[in-house]
Amino acid sequence: HGPYQPHEPGYGLYQPGYSPYDDQIPDHKSRMLAIQNAKAYLLKSSTTSGLNLYDHLANMLTKILDEQPTNAVDIIENISKDVKCAQFQKKMDTLRDEHEILPTVEAAEKRKALFLKANGEGDEELEEIGETPLPNVMETAFYFEQAGIGLSKEESYHIFLALKKLISVQPIQTCRFWGKILGLERNYIIAEVQYHEGVEEEETEEEEVIEEEGKGMGEEEGKGVGEVEDEDEDEDEEKEKDEPPKSTYKPPPVIPKEENGTGANKYVYFVCNEPGNPWVKLPPVTPAQIVRARKIKKFFTGRLDAPVVSFPPFPGNEANYLRAQIARISAGTQISPVGFYQFAEEEGDEEEEGGGGRDAYEENPDFQPLSVAEMVDSLSMWVHHVQNILTQGRCVWFNPFQKSEEEEEEDEEEEQAEETDELQQEIGPSLLTPLSEDEEIQNMPAWTAQPSTNLIPQHAVAILQSNRWPGAYAFASGKKFDNIYFGWGHKYSPENHTPALPPPVQAEYPSGPEITEARDPTLEEEQAFQAAKEEALAAAEEEEDEEDAEDEEEEDDD
Secondary structure: OOOOOOOOOOOOOOOOOOOOOOOOOHHHHHHHHHHHHHHHHHOOOOOOOOHHHHHHHHHHHHHHHHHHOOOOOOOHHHHHHHHHHHHHHOOOOOOOOOOOOOOOHHHHHHHHHHHHOOOHHHHHHHHHOOOOOOOOHHHHHHHHHEEEOOOHHHHHHHHHHHHHHHHHOOEEEEEEEEEEEOOOOEEEEEEEHHHHHHHHHHHHHHHHHHHHHHHHHHHHHHHHHHHHHHHHHHHHHHHHHHHOOOOOOOOOOOOOOOOOOOOOOOEEEEEEEEEEOOOOOOOOOOHHHHHHHHOOOOOOOOOEEEEEOOOOOOOOOHHHHHHHHHHHHHHHOEEEOOEEEEEOOHHOOOOOOOOOOOEEEOOOOOOOOOOHHHHHHOHHHEEOOOOOOOOOOOOOOOOOOOOOHHHHHHOHHHHHHHHHOOOOOOOOOOOOEEEEHHOOOOOOOHHHHHHHOOOOOHHOOOOEEEOOOOOOOEEOOOOEEEEEEEEOOOOOOOOOOOOOOOOOOOOOOOOOOOOOOOOOOHHHHHHHHHHHHHHHHHHHHHHHHHHHHHHHHHHHOO
16 A cells, blocks of 8 residues: 555554544543543453453553563563463462462372381281281272272272271271262261171170160169158159049060171171271161161261251161161172072071071082173072061061060060060061062162173173162172172162151040030029038938937837
8 A cells, every 4th residue: 555645544644743633632621531531441440350451551561661571562461461360379478488288188198197007017917918807909999890880099099008907906807898888078988897706795795884884873863763752652642643644655665786796787887988087987777777767868978977857767877877778788789699608507407587597608618600691691690698687677587575584474464465466577588599589670670780891701700780779789700709889878769759748647635524614603603502502411411310310219119
């Protein structure tokens, strides 16, 4: 484009003394007003960052003049970013910089103790490698990984070290990584252990001692109250006459929990939120907790002391609810290949007692592993090796109205005898029952069996997935098998969960003349009643006088 012509917009721009605003702002006052408006616009603060363009441009020019970089026009965008970032830097008002601790550093500090080796453990470990109860978590994780199930290798190894630390602290005979239950705030890593026989007996004795001490305190207090009552027997008899009638309702008998090492309390469970945190032992489960856990559906929070707010009310906190769910999941999902376990020969001829059947089994030394195709094709190739939990909440049925030897000597009411006859004994599926007998879920099998891969069947692993308890898996490869659970701890329900309704409102007491408040009599009615009462007394006295007179006359005649 050549020189601008007079009729073109750019004509005269480069002439000395020319300004494009001369025609628009002819006077000085208008020009100053325009400058003030422009500056006010630049001073407007941003609603997002709180900065304004005027200060930002001033800071940019200051930075450019101070540093005087080469080719400042090419890096003007980077200078603008640096100026903005400097506005949000933390101002250190201390002599030393405050180094922020990252979450990864905190987690590493917690797990640092897992990698430390105790003094003098080196030689002892080499000698006791064959007898250690520590499970090979990494090997189990490898087999489950074939089917895309499990945790990361890093977390699995941390759990491996955490179980090793647990075994070094507790007198444990057997240990197994049970699984991981997810929570809203934190998760639960669960270890299933079994103490030595002597340790279980000591713990049971300690619990009994605590209960007896509580009962003893109650008896002593009762004795003191009895002495006071003996002194005030007359006063109590008078009070009893005026007291309202007492209720004849008798609460249903409490079903006792199964002893440690048996039934639902056969194993002991330790939990922690993360590997490296201290292990916490869960309390034994009671039948009442299992029965209530079947009627509610709650997410875990990750805090064992958190209350369980539900209806019907749950008897305990989250630790008890977690223990009840573990018992339910174990009873329904702990499986093994058929023939791996067998009943002891000593118990083979014994009769089944209490509806629970035989609860002891042992490994079969003559077990011949099945092929992957056989274990996948039929569910009858797998069996349950954990006792079923009855509707009562126990693995072995308990008769709540059964009389002890002392009670048989004493007289008891006939109602209890009638209830004992009517109460039917619960009988559940026996131990080592095939999976093919499990109840279906709306025409869907309770288990889904499949190989880990169809591309290389020679090295495939048989994988079973529970449809009743989503998150429960089992694998089998040769003579090796294991069970694991990763989930929220909820049972599958084809229908939406509907909480139980509260009981109906009790009916009012029937109104009648006995409880109806009488109308106050008037003055005339009171006077008439008093007069009638006096006449009746006078008539009664006259009759008595006449009878006395007749008796005297008869005596005189005699």
